[in-house]
Amino acid sequence: AKLNPAELLPAVQCLSFGPQAGGGxxxxxxxxxxxxxxxxAGRSLVIRGEKDEHAVLCSKDKTYxxxxxxxxxxxxxxxxxxxxxxxxxxxxxxxxxxxxxAGFSKNYWELRxxxxxxxxxxxxxxxxxxxxxxxxKDQTSTFSKYTTEDLLxxxxxxxxxxxxxxxxxxxCKIEGYWRVLDFDYEMKLLNHVTQLIDSESWxxxxxxxxxxxxxxxxxxxxxxxxxxxxxxxxxxxxAGEVFFEMREDKICRAIAQMLLQNAVKFNLSEFEEVxxxxxxxGMTTRLDQLQGLALVDRSSRPETIFLLKVEDLPxxxxxxxxxxxxxxQKWTEVDITPYIQDLCAEKQTVGALLTKYARSSxxxxxxxxxxxxxxx
Amino acid sequence: xxQIIVSSSxxxxxxxxxxVELQGEVEPRQSGDLAGSLLGDLHxxxxxxxxxxxxxxxxxxxxxxxxxPFAVLVxxxxxxQPSPAGPHGHYTVTALIKTKLLFKTRPKPIITHVxxxx
Numbered sequence: 495a496k497l498n499p500a501e502l503l504p505a506v507q508c509l510s511f512g513p514q515a516g517g518g519x520x521x522x523x524x525x526x527x528x529x530x531x532x533x534x535a536g537r538s539l540v541i542r543g544e545k546d547e548h549a550v551l552c553s554k555d556k557t558y559x560x561x562x563x564x565x566x567x568x569x570x571x572x573x574x575x576x577x578x579x580x581x582x583x584x585x586x587x588x589x590x591x592x593x594x595x596a597g598f599s600k601n602y603w604e605l606r607x608x609x610x611x612x613x614x615x616x617x618x619x620x621x622x623x624x625x626x627x628x629x630x631k632d633q634t635s636t637f638s639k640y641t642t643e644d645l646l647x648x649x650x651x652x653x654x655x656x657x658x659x660x661x662x663x664x665x666c667k668i669e670g671y672w673r674v675l676d677f678d679y680e681m682k683l684l685n686h687v688t689q690l691i692d693s694e695s696w697x698x699x700x701x702x703x704x705x706x707x708x709x710x711x712x713x714x715x716x717x718x719x720x721x722x723x724x725x726x727x728x729x730x731x732x733a734g735e736v737f738f739e740m741r742e743d744k745i746c747r748a749i750a751q752m753l754l755q756n757a758v759k760f761n762l763s764e765f766e767e768v769x770x771x772x773x774x775x776g777m778t779t780r781l782d783q784l785q786g787l788a789l790v791d792r793s794s795r796p797e798t799i800f801l802l803k804v805e806d807l808p809x810x811x812x813x814x815x816x817x818x819x820x821x822x823q824k825w826t827e828v829d830i831t832p833y834i835q836d837l838c839a840e841k842q843t844v845g846a847l848l849t850k851y852a853r854s855s856x857x858x859x860x861x862x863x864x865x866x867x868x869x870x
Numbered sequence: 871x872x873q874i875i876v877s878s879s880x881x882x883x884x885x886x887x888x889x890v891e892l893q894g895e896v897e898p899r900q901s902g903d904l905a906g907s908l909l910g911d912l913h914x915x916x917x918x919x920x921x922x923x924x925x926x927x928x929x930x931x932x933x934x935x936x937x938x939p940f941a942v943l944v945x946x947x948x949x950x951q952p953s954p955a956g957p958h959g960h961y962t963v964t965a966l967i968k969t970k971l972l973f974k975t976r977p978k979p980i981i982t983h984v985x986x987x988x
Contacts, residue, residue, distance in 0.1 A: 501915050501916055502913045502914065502915055502916070502921070503913065503914045503915070503916060505914075506911050506912065506913050507911070507912040507913075508908065508910075508911055508912075509890070509908070509909040509910060509911070509912055509922075510906065510907060510908040510909055511904040511905050511906060511907050511908075511909060512905065512906075513905050513906060514905070515904055515905050519944050519945055520942055520943065520944050520964070521942075521943050521945075521961075522940045522941070522942060522943070522967075523876070523940060523941045523943055524938050524939075524940055525938055525939050525940065525941055526938065527938075529941075530939045530941075530966060530968075533877070533878060533884065533941060533963055533966065534883070534884055534966070536877075536878065536881060537877070538875050538876060538877030539875075539876040539877070540873055540874065540875055540876065541872075541873070541874040541876065541961075542871055542872070542873050542874075543871060543872055544871050544872070545872065549872075551876070566893070566894075567891050567892060567893050567894070567974075568891070568892045568893075568894070568895065568896055569889055569890075569891055570889065570890040570891075570892065570909075571887050571888075571889055571890075571942055571965070571967060572887060572888050572889075572890055573885060573887045573965060574887070575887065575888035575890070575912070575971075576888075577888065577918075577933060577969060578914040578918035578920075578933065579918075581914065593912075595890075595909060596887070596942075597942075598896075598904075602940065646873075647871055647873060648871055650871075
C-alpha cells in the first residue's frame with residue numbers, strides 16, 4: 495500500500511504505551527443513556543451486592559445489572575488524542591505530537607437496566623411490624639430497626655426506588671426508623687376512622703384532618719391517625735383546610751384481606767355477602783379490587799376464594815412461575831396477570847413473559863397457560 | 871453488603887479521552903512489557919479518515935461517535951473500611967470516552983519498492 499503525504503493533515507500523533515499501561519488498574523464501564531450526564535454533573539454511582547449476589551450498579555434512581563463483555567479487539571485508551579476536527583482547529587500547532595496510551599483492555603463492563611430487588615425491603619420491615627404505642631414489644635424488641643441509610647446498604651436498588659417502594663407499602667418513619675404497621679393495628683386505626691366518618695356523616699370524599707385528629711387523638715397517636723388517612727385517602731386542600739378523599743378500592747381490599755386471612759378458603763358467594771356488609775356505608779365491593787391479593791376458583795363446586803398475595807411469591811421470574819404453576823396447573827391470562835405484572839422489565843409486556851415462561855393451550859375454548867416443564 | 875462508590879475526583883469537566891480499537895493483539899517487538907514502547911504513528915487524511923502506521927503496516931480506520939460512551943475507572947487502593955454500612959472501595963472516574971477510532975480493515979504492508987516488470 496502506498497500513502498500519499500499530500501492527502502494527509504500535517505500533524506502526526508506518535509502513540510506509545512505509557513509507563514502504567516500494562517498495569518490493569520484501569521477498566522472501562524459502558525454507560526447507559528443518562529449515566530454519562532450524571533457523572534458529568536458530579537454525581538456518583540454505587541455498585542452494591544452481598545458476596546453471594548450478582549453486583550448491581552445504582553444511580554440516584556435506577557438499577558442496572560453488571561456484566562463483563564469480552565471483545566476480541568484491543569481497546570486502547572488515549573488521553574489527549576486529537577480528532578481531525580481538533581487538529582484542524584489548531585492548525586498552527588507543532589506537527590509531531592507525542593501521545594501516551596494510558597491503558598488497554600480486551601473487555602468492558604456492560605450495564606443492563608433491571609427492576610430493583612425490593613422484596614428484601616418488605617422482608618426486613620416485616621421482621622418487626624409496629625403494633626402501636628401500647629405494645630410491649632417495642633421496648634424489648636431485639637430486632638434491628640432500619641434507617642434510610644441502613645436500607646441503602648442492604649437493598650440492591652437506587653435510593654429513589656427504595657423511597658418509592660416505602661411509599662407503596664405504606665411504611666412510615668417512627669423515631670427515625672422505617673416501620674410497616676402490623677396488619678391488625680392498621681385495621682384498628684382504619685376502623686376508628688371509618689366509624690368516625692359514619693357517626694359524623696361526612697362524605698367519603700371530604701374527610702377533615704383536623705376533626706379526625708381532635709376526635710381520635712385521645713385513642714391513638716396523632717401521627718398514626720394522619721398516617722392511616724394518608725395511606726387510605728388522597729390528601730387535598732380546600733379553602734385552607736386539609737381533607738382526604740377516601741380510597742374506596744383500597745379500603746375494600748384491606749377489609750377483604752382481614753376476612754380472608756382467617757381461613758384457608760371461603761365459599762365465594764358467602765364471602766361476597768359478608769364482605770359487602772363489612773365495608774363502610776356507601777362503598778361497593780368488586781372482585782377486581784382483589785387483584786394480586788386473592789384468587790377465585792371457578793372450577794370448584796361451590797366456587798371458592800382464597801388469599802394469595804403476590805408479595806409472598808418469589809421475586810425471581812422462573813421461581814415465580816414455578817410457584818404459580820404449583821398452585822394451579824392452568825391459568826387464564828386474566829387470572830395470572832396480577833401475579834406476574836411486577837416482573838415486567840422496562841417495555842416488557844405480560845404477553846412476552848408468558849411466551850417465555852409458559853406454554854399455551856386451549857381448554858373449553860379458552861386460552862390457558864401452563865408450565866413449560868413438569869412441576870413436582 | 872459491599873458498596874463501591876464510582877465517582878469522579880475532580881469538580882468541573884471530566885477529561886475526554888479517545889478509544890483506539892484494533893483487531894487482534896498488539897505484541898511488543900522485543901520481549902517484555904508494552905509499557906514505554908512505541909505503538910505507531912496516527913495520521914488523518916484531509917477527509918478525516920484516521921490512518922495508523924504500526925511497524926511496516928498501514929491500518930485505515932474510521933472515527934465513530936459512541937452511542938454509549940465509556941467511563942474509564944481506576945480502582946483506588948487502600949484497605950477497605952471496617953464499617954459495614956460505609957463504602958468498601960472506590961473507583962475514580964478518570965475520564966469519559968465518547969469517540970473511538972476503529973481500525974478493522976486488514977493491515978496493509980507498506981512496500982517501498984515495487985519491482986518493474988521486465
